[in-house]
Amino acid sequence: MNSAPGLRAWGCDDMNSVIDLISHTLGTAFPTKNIYTEQVTQGLAKPAFYIHQLEGVHTQEVGNRYRREYSLVVRYFSDKSDQEINADLLAMADDLTEKLETVSYDGEMLNGYDMKHEIQDGVLHFFVKLRRHVKRPETGVKMEELEIIEGVIN
Numbered sequence: 171m172n173s174a175p176g177l178r179a180w181g182c183d184d185m186n187s188v189i190d191l192i193s194h195t196l197g198t199a200f201p202t203k204n205i206y207t208e209q210v211t212q213g214l215a216k217p218a219f220y221i222h223q224l225e226g227v228h229t230q231e232v233g234n235r236y237r238r239e240y241s242l243v244v245r246y247f248s249d250k251s252d253q254e255i256n257a258d259l260l261a262m263a264d265d266l267t268e269k270l271e272t273v274s275y276d277g278e279m280l281n282g283y284d285m286k287h288e289i290q291d292g293v294l295h296f297f298v299k300l301r302r303h304v305k306r307p308e309t310g311v312k313m314e315e316l317e318i319i320e321g322v323i324n
Contacts (some may be wrong), residue, residue, distance in 0.1 A: 188242070191273050194275040203218060204217070205219045206220045213303075215222070216248065216249040217248055241297070244270075245296070246264070246296065259293075260289075266285075266296045272287065283299050284299045285298045286292065
């Protein structure tokens with residue numbers, strides 16, 4: 171259905187598919203870690219990731235082509251002791267930088283950019299942006315013929 175590399179058909183793109191893409195990437199890279207896409211108020215099993223969308227931007231480029239940008243935060247909850255937690259969180263920040271640089275699953279590939287991280291209260295907050303292009307189906311009737319009359323006007 172894609173008419174060009176990196177261009178998705180309208181309606182095939184939603185935020186859940188982007189979160190699924192990140193979740194699959196993390197699950198493959200870190201099979202022993204739990205992954206949550208919904209907020210857990212109690213009983214979070216560490217070590218764990220929590221994926222959350224911060225912002226989405228939809229911008230028309232040319233004609234029926236659009237650019238969608240997603241800002242996400244991946245929170246990492248370590249199971250290490252107080253003496254080891256900082257080193258574990260910094261190592262995970264490095265790993266996430268590498269793993270989220272290019273994410274791919276089920277024929278789709280997106281590049282992560284504007285990556286940054288911070289550690290607050292023993293939790294790693296890893297910020298990443300992803301971009302994809304989509305194409306809306308064309309509506310309306312296209313012009314079939316154009317008649318050109320040449321001549322000189324006096």
